[in-house]
Amino acid sequence: MTPLQRLALALYGLTTWLAQPLLRRKLRRRARQEAGYAQAVGERFGRYGSGGPAQPGALLWIHAVSLGETRAAALLLRELRALQPGLRLLLTHGTATGRAEGAKLLQPGDVQVWLPWDTPGAVRRFVQRFRPAIGILMETEIWPNLAACCRAEGVPLVLANARLNEKSRRGAQRLAWLSRPAYAGLRAVWAQTEADAQRLREVGARDVQVLGNVKFDVHPDPEQLARGHAWRAAAARPVVLLASSREGEEALWLDAVGRLADADRRSVQWLIVPRHPQRFDAVEQLLRAAGLGVARRSQWPQQGDAPPAGDVWLGDSMGEMALYYGLAQVALLGGSFERLGGQNLIEAAACGCPVVMGPHTFNFAQAAKLAAAAGAALPVADMAQAVAQALALAHDAPAWRQCVQQCQAFAGAHRGAARAMAQAALALLARP
Known part of the structure; x- marks a missing residue:
């Protein structure tokens, strides 16, 4: 990371830290419509109770921000459990519908929490508390501080079922001083299509493979x-x-x-x-x-x-x-x-x-x-x-x-x- 990129990340971290009161107000407003947003609010800021840190490498972490990503994660998780029985899961979300759907995927020994707001302190507390063996982000969810913290703590971060449309590519390139190190810090990217893969390479992702779309593996009830x-x-x-x-x-x-x-x-x-x-x-x-x-x-x-x-x-x-x-x-x-x-x-x-x-x-x-x-x-x-x-x-x-x-x-x-x-x-x- 260049000095300019480090400065940009520091300024971004300060901005997200200052924005925390606005996030709390937004959560209170959303909770009036969906009670799930009032659940475990402290987790949004990297506060995960009194338990000590997890054993390093014991958890495989999947982040599925909302409902669609959680359903895609369920298809991936089904295959992971088939290949490695006894796997312990750390499952994170950003929306109430995603968390409610994700609760259906849990087995004994699994953990489900909110992914914290992307401040340096919150993501550091999250990573050090759970110490995942690997992080799998579903589809599009890249956060600069989270990516930087995982890199610093030695947690390999992967973007799975990855997609990036043209509008998002242009936005990422306009903010390249912030987004490019985040994409470059990914250990691997598994893209849905060759067009997605090409756009992801253009914004800084390195080890990009086209593996298809897991949503085709759905089996209707x-x-x-x-x-x-x-x-x-x-x-x-x-x-x-x-x-x-x-x-x-x-x-x-x-x-x-x-x-x-x-x-x-x-x-x-x-x-x-x-x-x-x-x-x-x-x-x-x-x-x-x-x-x-x-x-x-x-x-x-x-x-x-x-x-x-x-x-x-x-x-x-x-x-x-x-x-x-x-x-x-x-x-x-x-x-x-x-x-x-x-x-x-x-x-x-x-x-x-x-x-x-x-x-x-x-x-x-x-x-x-x-x-x-x-x-x-x-x-x-x-x-x-x-x-x-x-x-x-x-x-x-x-x-x-x-x-x-x-x-x-x-x-x-x-x-x-x-x-x-x-x-x-x-x-x-x-x-x-």
Whole structure:
């Protein structure tokens, strides 16, 4: 690290230290919507109770900032545990939904905490308290002080399932005095695509390999999928899903559906599953304000009978996307109709649910491109086109069956990244 880079890191560390009161205020505000943000707040600042330091090298650390990264981490962890039974895990997160999902992955002897705010003191206390044998950061989560501390403490740090879109590459290069040492300090980078690998090299990463996307290794919950299929068979109309919708997209959907002829609008059963649980109530209010009857998932039967009647079914549950994809004939891809980069379409394909995606898929650019080429996803320009395309496919049984087959073939053709990354991680652990 050059003197200028050391100075930049020191100034950055001072800035993050001064920003701690703002972080505490933000956490209090978020906790009013999601109680999980009030949990173990001290951990956010590197305070982990009275226990002594862990035995060096006893824990394999995986950081999965939010829900999507945690689900990807689960696929990697499944392979790691298969290859090395008895592995002890240190699992960290940044969001309440990520932590709640991560709790499902824990086994006796594992540890789950918040990753601290990126101040020099907090990350030093974190690393010295847990002394992980290796750190695996999922997808994009690089913090300058954390990277510098791991390097100083001899903890090899890896970026797994790594992706870097063009916008993020430009941002990293504008802040190269700070970001370049962080990327250069990574022991290895396992990229999803060659395009991601090239951008990561441009921002300073060194040992970069393309191992694929672990999200292709998803295996949908068979019970959820079977229940969804049963409910779809019992439904009076084809089901069209707006999956993992983000703020603003439900309004776009209301506008597009409102322009349809009444017979077309009522020819399908609409289902909306917001991405974030804190928005469930707001989305219901939006739909009711538009004059629509809403039946929330929390009011459906747990087993047996089909969902109750309603103009719109609202999926207000977490961890049931396989059920929703099994229930739907076709899904509109949330996050792709606003400039948000799109959500993960691989799980939909693995469930055999064709996807109609908007123009903004930069977070999953390669997967979106491959899915479109395979006929598993249909790209459109806007929400109005998406609604029209979904209706056409839902009412064309031969075309729909062909899309289902193409989804399953697409999902199956790209599996294996999770095993490759697990093997690479254990090989790195075995090095002296």
